Amino acid sequence: MVDYWNRIIWPMIEGAQMTVLLFFIVILLSIPLGFLLTLAVKSRFKPLSWLAQLYITVMRGTPLLLQLLLICFGLPMIPVVGEYLVFDRFVAACIGFVLNYAAYFAEIFRGGLLSIDKGQYEAAKVLGLTKWQTTTRVILPQMFRVALPAVANESITLVKDTALLYAVAVPELLHFAQTAVNREFTIVPYFIAGVIYLAMTLILTVFFKWLERRYKYE
Amino acid sequence: MALIEVSNLKKSFGNQEVLKSITFSVDRKEVIAIIGPSGSGKSTLLRSLIHLEEIDDGSICIDGEYLVKDGQYAKQTEIRKITGKMGMVFQQFNLFPHLTVKENLMLAPKLRKTESLGEIEKRCYDLLRKVGLSDKADAYPNNLSGGQKQRVAIARALMLNPEILLFDEPTSALDPELTGEVLKVMKDLAEEHMTMIVVTHEMGFAREVANRVIFMDGGEIIEENEPEQFFLHPQHERTKAFLHKNWK
Numbered sequence: 001m002v003d004y005w006n007r008i009i010w011p012m013i014e015g016a017q018m019t020v021l022l023f024f025i026v027i028l029l030s031i032p033l034g035f036l037l038t039l040a041v042k043s044r045f046k047p048l049s050w051l052a053q054l055y056i057t058v059m060r061g062t063p064l065l066l067q068l069l070l071i072c073f074g075l076p077m078i079p080v081v082g083e084y085l086v087f088d089r090f091v092a093a094c095i096g097f098v099l100n101y102a103a104y105f106a107e108i109f110r111g112g113l114l115s116i117d118k119g120q121y122e123a124a125k126v127l128g129l130t131k132w133q134t135t136t137r138v139i140l141p142q143m144f145r146v147a148l149p150a151v152a153n154e155s156i157t158l159v160k161d162t163a164l165l166y167a168v169a170v171p172e173l174l175h176f177a178q179t180a181v182n183r184e185f186t187i188v189p190y191f192i193a194g195v196i197y198l199a200m201t202l203i204l205t206v207f208f209k210w211l212e213r214r215y216k217y218e
Numbered sequence: 219m220a221l222i223e224v225s226n227l228k229k230s231f232g233n234q235e236v237l238k239s240i241t242f243s244v245d246r247k248e249v250i251a252i253i254g255p256s257g258s259g260k261s262t263l264l265r266s267l268i269h270l271e272e273i274d275d276g277s278i279c280i281d282g283e284y285l286v287k288d289g290q291y292a293k294q295t296e297i298r299k300i301t302g303k304m305g306m307v308f309q310q311f312n313l314f315p316h317l318t319v320k321e322n323l324m325l326a327p328k329l330r331k332t333e334s335l336g337e338i339e340k341r342c343y344d345l346l347r348k349v350g351l352s353d354k355a356d357a358y359p360n361n362l363s364g365g366q367k368q369r370v371a372i373a374r375a376l377m378l379n380p381e382i383l384l385f386d387e388p389t390s391a392l393d394p395e396l397t398g399e400v401l402k403v404m405k406d407l408a409e410e411h412m413t414m415i416v417v418t419h420e421m422g423f424a425r426e427v428a429n430r431v432i433f434m435d436g437g438e439i440i441e442e443n444e445p446e447q448f449f450l451h452p453q454h455e456r457t458k459a460f461l462h463k464n465w466k
């Protein structure tokens with residue numbers, strides 16, 4: 001039993017740490033970046049807005065796996081500059097995830113902004129709030145609140161998407177599960193991996209439910 | 219000198235002329251009711267006064283200062299100062315749903331930073347008492363009835379000590395049994411000699427509370443008169459037709 005633990009489960013838990021690390025890095029970077037993208041899309045400076053929209057369309061319209069492969073293996077192959085574009089595999093994967101998820105979050109936040117009634121802007125204006133005060137005190141809090149369920153969804157998808165690290169050979173949870181399956185000739189590690197993913201998504205679900213209740217405004 | 223002076227105000231949306239050379243004035247302490255059929259430009263006129271719409275031509279002078287003179291708007295800082303003398307209450311309340319009642323009232327004064335927090339808080343509770351909502355200070359707007367929301371909206375506008383209050387159909391979104399509590403608050407304000415312009419379908423309120431009734435149709439002021447004269451002896455055919463349909 002102890003042996004089983006040492007050989008199979010423990011490596012998988014260590015792999016899961018990689019998954020969790022990636023998750024937090026991506027969430028912490030892609031949400032602010034996504035928000036900046038939303039602002040760029042809303043910008044009155046048209047070229048910036050078009051560029052941001054193009055970016056979002058491309059990132060959402062192509063597979064994340066393709067983007068990861070491109071960043072991990074494709075960039076170094078570019079002539080001349082390629083040799084400066086060789087990152088640590090994990091760092092490269094982080095960059096890929098952040099760039100991709102930022103596009104999704106940008107769309108979510110844009111949807112949140114659209115849902116805010118123009119009466120909110122008008123009320124703020126007749127109360128003498130400046131544009132900045134209106135944005136920070138009236139619009140953004142409501143935007144984040146509206147976006148919360150979609151952000152929750154996206155976060156849960158991210159947990160499962162971390163399995164794509166397997167394809168770019170970053171040792172994470174799934175990698176250790178597969179190794180164990182091959183070595184021990186048993187499918188039990190698959191189920192253990194499933195349980196660990198499930199535990200992570202459940203924790204997230206509970207956390208976001210709590211957030212939604214906390215900011216229900218009722 | 220009149221508190222509000224509007225002359226030859228013109229406003230189009232695209233090629234639709236919504237306000238056609240409107241001229242009128244409002245004295246301090248007057249309560250004006252604006253009535254008229256749907257689409258006649260009542261809201262647009264009210265919104266122009268507080269710069270929620272930009273007019274194409276004409277002048278708006280508030281308390282001796284031109285918001286816009288012959289189609290030329292004042293500088294941004296001037297505009298803020300001038301529109302700051304007015305408060306507005308909307309048909310759809312437009313309370314901030316993520317803030318409690320108390321926070322709705324205190325947000326703008328707090329950001330203006332001209333009073334201490336203690337003073338702001340005191341006025342907040344005074345005004346909530348005045349509109350009969352002392353017990354709702356910590357409630358969120360979503361948990362209030364329509365009539366309560368509109369009373370909060372009025373209190374919120376009053377927090378900035380406006381010289382003029384504009385109301386755009388303040389009771390039109392309310393169930394009939396809830397209009398009374400809002401009209402009561404407005405009547406109290408009129409008795410305290412707040413200058414008010416009220417776009418309304420409430421003929422009873424117009425007749426009882428207003429000093430003067432303005433009837434608009436097709437982007438023009440057709441007739442204006444004191445309420446008794448207006449309702450009992452309308453001069454214009456269009457006024458008669460409107461009153462016949464909307465008031466018995």
Ligand SMILES: Nc1ncnc2c1ncn2[C@@H]1O[C@H](COP(=O)(O)OP(=O)(O)OP(=O)(O)O)[C@@H](O)[C@H]1O
Pocket residue numbers: 231236254255256257258259260261262263
């Ligand atoms: N933002 C806008 N863009 C285009 N047309 C508008 C806009 N706002 C108002 N209009 C048009 O201007 C005209 C006057 O509208 P307004 O809202 O001022 O009328 P109203 O007298 O307040 O009517 P109601 O009693 O229905 O509120 C209408 O024909 C309306 O369709």
Ligand SMILES: [Mg+2]
Pocket residue numbers: 260261262386387
């Ligand atoms: Mg209207």
